[in-house]
Amino acid sequence: MDITSFISTHRKLLALGFVLLILIFLATFPLYGNEYYINLLTTILMYTVLAVSWAMFSGATGYMSLATAAFFGIGIMATAFLEGTLPSPVIIVIGGLLSAALAFLIGLVTLRLKGIYFTIFTFGFVMFISQTAYYIDSHILGNAWGHELPLPDPGMLHYTMLGLVVVTLLAIYFIRRSRYGLVLLSIGGNEEAAEHMGINTTKMKVILFTISSAFMGAAGAIYAPALVHVEARIAFNVFNSFVPILMAIFGGMGQFYGPVIGAAVFGYLDRTLRVELAEYFMLVFGIMLVVVIMFLPNGITGLIQSLQKTRPIAKLLHRGKEEQHANT
Amino acid sequence: MIEALPRLIMTGIMDGSIYGLLAMGLTLQYGVCQVLNIAHGEFLMLAAMLTWTLSATFGISPLLAVAIIGPLLFAIGFLLQTTLFRFLKARMPSPPVFEGNALLVAFGLFYIISFVARINWGARDYVNTILTDRVSFLGTSFGLNQIIACVIAVAIGVAVYLFLSRTRPGRAIRATAEDPATAGLMGVNTNMILAFSFGLGALLAGIAGIMISWRNPISTYIGFNNTVIALVVVTLGGLGSVPGSFIAGILIGIISRLVSGFWEPLLIVPVYYAVLMVLLLVKPAGLLGKR
Numbered sequence: 089m090d091i092t093s094f095i096s097t098h099r100k101l102l103a104l105g106f107v108l109l110i111l112i113f114l115a116t117f118p119l120y121g122n123e124y125y126i127n128l129l130t131t132i133l134m135y136t137v138l139a140v141s142w143a144m145f146s147g148a149t150g151y152m153s154l155a156t157a158a159f160f161g162i163g164i165m166a167t168a169f170l171e172g173t174l175p176s177p178v179i180i181v182i183g184g185l186l187s188a189a190l191a192f193l194i195g196l197v198t199l200r201l202k203g204i205y206f207t208i209f210t211f212g213f214v215m216f217i218s219q220t221a222y223y224i225d226s227h228i229l230g231n232a233w234g235h236e237l238p239l240p241d242p243g244m245l246h247y248t249m250l251g252l253v254v255v256t257l258l259a260i261y262f263i264r265r266s267r268y269g270l271v272l273l274s275i276g277g278n279e280e281a282a283e284h285m286g287i288n289t290t291k292m293k294v295i296l297f298t299i300s301s302a303f304m305g306a307a308g309a310i311y312a313p314a315l316v317h318v319e320a321r322i323a324f325n326v327f328n329s330f331v332p333i334l335m336a337i338f339g340g341m342g343q344f345y346g347p348v349i350g351a352a353v354f355g356y357l358d359r360t361l362r363v364e365l366a367e368y369f370m371l372v373f374g375i376m377l378v379v380v381i382m383f384l385p386n387g388i389t390g391l392i393q394s395l396q397k398t399r400p401i402a403k404l405l406h407r408g409k410e411e412q413h414a415n416t
Numbered sequence: 417m418i419e420a421l422p423r424l425i426m427t428g429i430m431d432g433s434i435y436g437l438l439a440m441g442l443t444l445q446y447g448v449c450q451v452l453n454i455a456h457g458e459f460l461m462l463a464a465m466l467t468w469t470l471s472a473t474f475g476i477s478p479l480l481a482v483a484i485i486g487p488l489l490f491a492i493g494f495l496l497q498t499t500l501f502r503f504l505k506a507r508m509p510s511p512p513v514f515e516g517n518a519l520l521v522a523f524g525l526f527y528i529i530s531f532v533a534r535i536n537w538g539a540r541d542y543v544n545t546i547l548t549d550r551v552s553f554l555g556t557s558f559g560l561n562q563i564i565a566c567v568i569a570v571a572i573g574v575a576v577y578l579f580l581s582r583t584r585p586g587r588a589i590r591a592t593a594e595d596p597a598t599a600g601l602m603g604v605n606t607n608m609i610l611a612f613s614f615g616l617g618a619l620l621a622g623i624a625g626i627m628i629s630w631r632n633p634i635s636t637y638i639g640f641n642n643t644v645i646a647l648v649v650v651t652l653g654g655l656g657s658v659p660g661s662f663i664a665g666i667l668i669g670i671i672s673r674l675v676s677g678f679w680e681p682l683l684i685v686p687v688y689y690a691v692l693m694v695l696l697l698v699k700p701a702g703l704l705g706k707r
Contacts, residue, residue, distance in 0.1 A: 374531065
């Protein structure tokens, strides 16, 4: 049997098998991997949630949100305050719900703003919440030195994060395939036209913004123990707003697995560069951001697709098929 | 408590005139080039640190530093627009997409500039203040450097405003901001105008940075905070409105002095943002913005 035709006919099955293989690898890794690599994988999974949920809203609609760090930070702070008083699954749900509630409020008041104003508002919101939370936490509640969290079990952390990734990806896969996904894309394509088609665009944007932030909040709540020392200004670091964007753009947002690839590559770079080149990390990050946006606007997946179109072998195969077609 | 009010307002105006200058640069870059330059404060930091280097190593007075730093920053801004942002604009399918991506590129620049500065100057504070004599003025005393900086800032602000509204090149800049395609058809060299405006924006940030180094201790960390201020001021004044950003700069200067004087210095940034958020909700186009 011809291998290329096998691939093209059983595409879905192969994709499913590939996903299963990765899942099995991720699920069994804590059994034999060492702690450094388990933590690395957990970080990658955490970034996957952020990048995928950012791309789900902002990638589709074109409304660039810089509030990721705010929602992620809310989750972290929820764990910092509730650790030990409630079981951790409850805390994770609370972190997600708090973020969603906040996103709902922000969405309600800002998603009428167009384009760049929405971006400025969300950027400002991270600054606002980080300084305000720091003031309240250190000056009013008296936690001047932040919060110490108990050292987490790396395996446990890994499995929880993996669970969240699976939930997030499933949710986004189904949203993309549903009517909502089409609505979001139509907003990104031409919002006015979408409105004329009878879509309540503001309502749709608010709903999806809220859903996407819930995942970010839950990711923060899970990841918080890995930080060990939590302080508002660390939890709401504005860097966390930009990294998911870089990952999503690098991976490419045309396919829903694009941001996953971006998160894997940059999550790995983030960990290793910070350890080996701590001083140069910022420089490398800055250069990568510029280079990726300049030269890879459609990301790796976009690049592969455009290469496939021009690939000589594909052309030959394609020509062969056309000839067959012509002969019959 | 209340007797401090006139002093706080006066110092607020003096701080604010510098914020206004900084924000004018940012608003020019956004209004003409559609680049919301998140790295704007880093140009200010660069100019402030260069002022220190010039006076510490070469003995050049901080008052004259602008003769060297001004052209340098203008050139950096000019080159960034002619290379990076022009190339990016050509590759982007639509203006809103370009705006978003330009903001991200500017954020990359922020990391690059602040890191290079940190290799060069480290993380410590530098004190390079000049003209620190106190002068009695309206019943309270101010630093001579504050007053001179304020006078220079207002003079430059007025000069830039007159340049944009009364001269031929100024009209070309406004025409390009409004409709680049038509301006191009009318014989305006739009690429040149974009590059010039971006350079001018960087130059204004540079002048603000030099003047800040006259009065306050400086370090390689002052950039981001000033970007935040400039962003708030520009949005408050209306994105793209030059006089609006100068007025909003003075307003923000007064607010920050009042908050730190009467309440809590830590809450300055939250109050900025509270003001910004309320304004965006009530009047998204800003105080003097169109639309």
